[in-house]
Amino acid sequence: MMLPMPIDPSLRPRLRVACLAVSTCLLLQPLAASAVRHKKPAPAAAAAEAPRAPIVLHVDMTDAPRKLIHTELQIPVKPGPLTLEYPEWIPGDHRPTGPIDNVAGLFITGNGQTIAWKRDDVDMYGVHLTVPPGVNTLDVKFDFLAVPGSTGSDMDRATSQNLAVLEWNSVIMYPAGVPVREIPITPSITLPAGWGFGTALTFAGQGPGTGASRPATETPGAQPNEANFATVGVNQLVDSPIIMGRYFKEFPLAPGVTPNHYLDVAADAPQDLELKPEMLACMTRLVNEAGALYKSRHYTTYHFLLSLSDQIRGEGLEHHQSSDNGVREHGFSSPAMAVLDGDLMTHEYTHSWNGKYRRPAGLATPDFKTPMRGNLLWVYEGMTQYWGTVLAARCGLWTPDQYRQALAFTAFEMNHRPGRTWRNVEDTAIAASILRGGSPEWSNWRLSQDYYPEGQLIWLDVDTTIRDLTHNQKSLNDFAALFLGKGGNTGPITVPYNFDDLVTALNQVTPYDWRGFLTERIDSHAYHAPLGGIEHGGYRLAYSDKPTDYEKSILGLRGGVEAVASLGLLVAKTGEIADVTMNGPAYKEGLGPGEKIIAVNGLAYTDDRLKTAIHNSTTVKTPIQLIVSNSDVFRVVNIDYHGGERYAHLERVPNTPDLLDQIITPLTTAPPAPAKPAAKA
Numbered sequence: 001m002m003l004p005m006p007i008d009p010s011l012r013p014r015l016r017v018a019c020l021a022v023s024t025c026l027l028l029q030p031l032a033a034s035a036v037r038h039k040k041p042a043p044a045a046a047a048a049e050a051p052r053a054p055i056v057l058h059v060d061m062t063d064a065p066r067k068l069i070h071t072e073l074q075i076p077v078k079p080g081p082l083t084l085e086y087p088e089w090i091p092g093d094h095r096p097t098g099p100i101d102n103v104a105g106l107f108i109t110g111n112g113q114t115i116a117w118k119r120d121d122v123d124m125y126g127v128h129l130t131v132p133p134g135v136n137t138l139d140v141k142f143d144f145l146a147v148p149g150s151t152g153s154d155m156d157r158a159t160s161q162n163l164a165v166l167e168w169n170s171v172i173m174y175p176a177g178v179p180v181r182e183i184p185i186t187p188s189i190t191l192p193a194g195w196g197f198g199t200a201l202t203f204a205g206q207g208p209g210t211g212a213s214r215p216a217t218e219t220p221g222a223q224p225n226e227a228n229f230a231t232v233g234v235n236q237l238v239d240s241p242i243i244m245g246r247y248f249k250e251f252p253l254a255p256g257v258t259p260n261h262y263l264d265v266a267a268d269a270p271q272d273l274e275l276k277p278e279m280l281a282c283m284t285r286l287v288n289e290a291g292a293l294y295k296s297r298h299y300t301t302y303h304f305l306l307s308l309s310d311q312i313r314g315e316g317l318e319h320h321q322s323s324d325n326g327v328r329e330h331g332f333s334s335p336a337m338a339v340l341d342g343d344l345m346t347h348e349y350t351h352s353w354n355g356k357y358r359r360p361a362g363l364a365t366p367d368f369k370t371p372m373r374g375n376l377l378w379v380y381e382g383m384t385q386y387w388g389t390v391l392a393a394r395c396g397l398w399t400p401d402q403y404r405q406a407l408a409f410t411a412f413e414m415n416h417r418p419g420r421t422w423r424n425v426e427d428t429a430i431a432a433s434i435l436r437g438g439s440p441e442w443s444n445w446r447l448s449q450d451y452y453p454e455g456q457l458i459w460l461d462v463d464t465t466i467r468d469l470t471h472n473q474k475s476l477n478d479f480a481a482l483f484l485g486k487g488g489n490t491g492p493i494t495v496p497y498n499f500d501d502l503v504t505a506l507n508q509v510t511p512y513d514w515r516g517f518l519t520e521r522i523d524s525h526a527y528h529a530p531l532g533g534i535e536h537g538g539y540r541l542a543y544s545d546k547p548t549d550y551e552k553s554i555l556g557l558r559g560g561v562e563a564v565a566s567l568g569l570l571v572a573k574t575g576e577i578a579d580v581t582m583n584g585p586a587y588k589e590g591l592g593p594g595e596k597i598i599a600v601n602g603l604a605y606t607d608d609r610l611k612t613a614i615h616n617s618t619t620v621k622t623p624i625q626l627i628v629s630n631s632d633v634f635r636v637v638n639i640d641y642h643g644g645e646r647y648a649h650l651e652r653v654p655n656t657p658d659l660l661d662q663i664i665t666p667l668t669t670a671p672p673a674p675a676k677p678a679a680k681a
Contacts, residue, residue, distance in 0.1 A: 198264025347388030382455010
C-alpha cells in the first residue's frame with residue numbers, strides 16, 4: 001500500500017500515493033485504527049478443519065450506489081460448536097482494519113431454522129454458535145455498509161452512483177482456525193444493470209490466464225449483470241478485488257508479453273475513459289521494464305484496476321495479480337495531478353514481487369486473525385517505494401527531472417524529522433499498526449510510517465553502494481532479479497524471508513558488511529536522514545527560494561504554506577497551523593499545531609502574505625509578526641527569522657558520476673511514440 005499523498009483531504013481521503021511527504025501526508029490521513037489488542041483465546045469449538053466443499057458466496061451490488069452491499073454465504077459444516085471469523089488483519093494494510101463495525105443484519109440459519117449466535121467478548125471478529133444435528137450447511141446473510149467512519153477499511157467511500165470497488169474481505173465469513181488458503185470458496189456477484197467490471201478472478205469454467213472482465217452497456221431497461229467466478233482459496237479471493245462501473249473500459253497492455261496484462265478503468269464520466277495514448281504506451285513499457293528488472297512474473301494474469309473519481313476514495317492497495325488504484329477524476333489528464341500520481345501504479349505493481357511473492361515472515365500469516373509483525377516493512381514498503389519511483393522514470397510516467405524533484409522532496413521531508421532522535425525507522429515499522437493515520441499535529445516529533453520514504457533512501461544508498469563496490473558492474477537490479485525473482489516464473493505463491501535471507505542475497509550480489517550497513521541505518525537516531533545514496537549518486541540536497549514544479553503541484557492542490565525548512569511551520573490553506581517542527585523558529589516562539597494565524601505583519605492572513613513575509617525576511621531587519629488565535633485567546637508572536645524561503649531541490653556535484661541518471665535509465669528499448677492524429681484540413 002502507498003502512503004497518502006500530500007494534498008487536501010477533500011482531494012484524496014486516505015490514499016497512498018507517493019509517500020514523499022510524511023508530515024504533509026499526515027494532513028490527509030483519517031484517524032488511526034485502534035492499536036493491536038491482546039486477545040484471550042476464543043471458547044473451545046470443534047477441531048478446526050477445512051470445509052469438505054467450497055463455501056458458496058454471492059454478493060449483490062445493485063444497492064451499491066446507496067452504500068449498501070448484500071452478501072449471502074452457504075458454509076459447509078458439521079454438527080457441534082463452531083466459530084465463524086470475519087477478516088481482521090488485512091494484507092497490505094499491515095494492521096487490524098477489517099471493517100467489522102460496518103457489518104449489519106447478520107442472520108444465520110440451517111435447514112430454514114434460525115441459529116442463535118454470540119459474539120466473542122474479546123475477539124470482536126469472531127461469533128460462536130452451535131450447529132444443530134442434521135444441519136450440514138449454514139446460510140449466512142448480512143449487509144455491509146460502505147460508509148465512512150469504519151475501522152480504516154479500504155471500503156470507506158468505495159461506492160458511488162456510477163462506480164464501485166469491492167474488496168472481498170468486507171463480505172465474507174468462514175470457519176475459524178483454518179489456514180485461509182485451505183478454505184475453498186466459489187464467488188459470484190450481481191452488478192447494477194449496464195455496469196462493466198474487471199478483476200483478476202476468472203469466470204467459472206474458464207482457465208486461468210486472463211482474468212474476468214465485462215464491458216459496460218447502455219441498454220435501456222437492462223437486467224442486473226450476473227457473474228460467476230471459479231473456485232479459489234479464501235486467501236486468493238481476498239487478494240482479488242473487483243472494480244465496476246457504469247462507465248468502464250478495459251485496455252490490453254504489452255501485446256506479446258505472457259502472462260496477459262490489462263488496465264481496467266471505471267470513471268465518473270464516459271469521457272474520462274479516453275486515456276491518452278502516451279499514458280497507455282507508458283503502462284505497456286512498465287510491464288516490459290518490470291519483466292526486465294525482476295526477470296520473472298509471479299502471476300497468471302495481471303490487472304491494473306484504476307478508478308478515476310472525485311466521488312469515491314483514493315486508494316493504492318497491492319494484490320498479487322492486480323492492484324486497486326484510485327485517483328481523482330482528472331488524476332492522469334491533469335499534468336499537475338499526473339505527476340503526483342505517476343508512481344502509484346508502479347508502486348503497487350512492484351508489490352506483486354516485493355510483498356506478495358517475497359514477503360517478510362512476520363507478515364506471511366496463515367489467516368486474517370494472526371497479528372502481523374512489521375519489523376521488515378522498511379523492505380516490504382521501503383524497497384517498493386524505491387522501485388516504484390525508479391520504474392515511474394524508466395517507463396516514462398515521470399521524466400528524469402520529475403524523478404529527481406520527487407526524490408528531493410522526500411529527502412527534504414525526512415531531513416526535518418526530529419522524532420528520528422528518539423524513534424528509529426525500524427520502530428516505525430514495528431509500530432506500523434498504530435502509526436498509520438492519526439493527527440498531523442506534532443507528526444515530525446511522533447513520526448508516522450517513515451519506513452516508506454526513509455526505506456526508499458536506504459535502498460537508494462544500497463544501490464549506489466553496490467555500484468561503487470563493483471565499479472558499476474552490478475547494481476540493485478541484480479539483487480531484484482536474484483531476491484524478488486527467486487525461482488523464476490511462478491503462480492501467485494508466497495515465499496517468506498527474514499533479515500538473514502536479505503543479507504545473504506546482498507552478499508551474493510557483492511560481498512560486503514551488509515548486515516552492519518543495514519543495521520546502522522535502521523537503528524540510527526541521527527537527527528538527519530540517510531542521504532548517502534543521493535550523495536553517492538552525484539547530487540546533494542540544496543535549497544533555493546523557488547519550489548520545484550513537483551512541489552508546486554503539491555502546493556497548488558493542497559493550498560496552504562510549506563515553511564518547514566524556514567519557520568518550521570506547516571500551514572493549512574485556512575491559516576490553521578498543521579504542524580510545528582520541534583525546536584524550530586516557530587516552536588521557540590511558542591507556536592503549536594491547531595493555532596490559527598489571523599494576521600501577518602498587520603494584514604489579514606493569506607497564504608501569499610505569509611510567503612511574502614518569509615521571502616522578504618532576508619532584507620527586512622524586523623521579525624515576522626503574526627497574530628494567532630488559540631480558541632478564544634489572541635496573541636502576538638514575533639519570529640526573528642531572516643533566511644528567506646527555502647525549498648528543496650537536488651544540486652549536481654561537479655566531477656562525480658551521475659549514478660541517479662544511470663539508475664533510472666530504461667532496461668528495455670522504448671517503443672515508437674504513439675502517432676498523433678493528422679490535423680484537419
